[in-house]
Amino acid sequence: MVQDKLGAERLSAWLEKSTGWAVAAGKLHRDYSFADFKTAFGFMTIAAIAIEKLDHHPEWANVYNKVSVDLTTHDAGGITQKDLELAEILDKAAGKLL
């Protein structure tokens, strides 16, 4: 199913309720900071299983205790409902570890 790019109003409402997320370069962006590398990678591992299940993949980068995430839906040329879903999954995975 092709997702539609979210309208500005829907996206603003979601951002207002979220923690740490912003739009940067047209993508949904968040930086997570954990205690150390193994906690950061623990987060990524928990998230990876959910990502595979959702079949929607982030751009994410890790340096030591930090993980930065960018979400977009290439087919839609922007941020879709699927990105919000993934953002919420990532927050849930991080929540236990932050």
Add this chain to the structure above:
Amino acid sequence: MVQDKLGAERLSAWLEKSTGWAVAAGKLHRDYSFADFKTAFGFMTIAAIAIEKLDHHPEWANVYNKVSVDLTTHDAGGITQKDLELAEILDKAAGKLL
């Protein structure tokens, strides 16, 4: 132990023997491409355990089946023996999965 930045000759000799590594923006860089997300993340998981053991951490980013890696030693202000060691560990982890 503080590592010394490698000399140009030592680094060139290592690069010549290596596969896929280059110096980019003063860091040791390689892009890995796997079959899919779960294989890419499988590589990262195998590597993460070795990284934690070595206590020397990469800058690495993942998008779907791709993992790009940058290695440098901040304390030394450049590429050290420790980065070569980490590069070889990453190649070994990837070797089974590429």
